[in-house]
Amino acid sequence: MVPLVYVLVVAGIGDLRVEHVVLVLVVVALSAFGPRSRAFLADITPYVLVALGYDLVRYARRVFVTAERVHACDLRAAELAAFSVSPGVTLQDWFQLHHAPFWDLVFAVPYTIFAYLALVYSGFLYFVDRPRMRRYLWAFAIANFISFVVWMVFPAAPPWYVRANGCQVSMAALPSAAGLLRVDQLFGMHYYENLYSRAASVFGAMPSMHCAYPMLGLLTAWRSVTWKTRPIHVLYAITMLVGSNYLDHHWLWDGIAGIALACVAVWLSGKLLGRPEAAPVTAAAVGSK
16 A cells, blocks of 8 residues: 555654654545445545655655756746836736735635645535546646656746845745735734745746646536536636736746646546546536536
8 A cells, every 4th residue: 555655664764744644544444444435545546646746746856956957047037038017027026016915815815725625626526526526636646746747857946036036046945925925914823924834845836736726627627517617717727827926926937837737637637537528418407507
């Protein structure tokens, strides 16, 4: 059992955490309870693999990501060449001068829920459309594992890092919540500061998985839903793309790469699982959507 072996290895190197134990207990319990629970475990296997993969990335980065390989000012130059607001001013620069509490809160919402929403959305699909849930979760896994490789091959500094440090790259740099710190200050809390302090690395801006996740939901749902819910997927994707730049977490190129990654992942998951025709949209189905 892969999760159990992984946890034993992590425990052996003295890096065991509570979430490791919880993951193994959940997998063991689902494996033992019967055919239905084992079928459910098979359905959520992609999510389990991503959880393990993301944890492994912490160790891989120590080997593969070095300061001289991190892209920083060249990304800013590429941003200016394609998307400058004015000479020498990137979209992220402009947002840092033109932000407001209202927009801070608006864009904080998708950033707060995006990882949890993937799990909740999968649970919802389990009950209403299991084939789509499988397609979504395998696309989710494929996108994440491709991103893990890109993070190793093309480590990328986010806009806030380049703004604070210029072209100097230090592997000792600490993660930052960037624009989300304004939300912490607004409410007198340290939620985002603490959350981002636990990030696996500073240099994983490309591709933007914040932008990829909403697109995975949008693309896997497109043929199955009606225009009653399709705009929700579209609005979520657009809000995340704008918010990733507004909050100084990503270059626009990162978002474009994340969207392209989602397209590739959904296409590959279709090849992997086949492409079942969308169920006919009956009057009852329309009402449920």
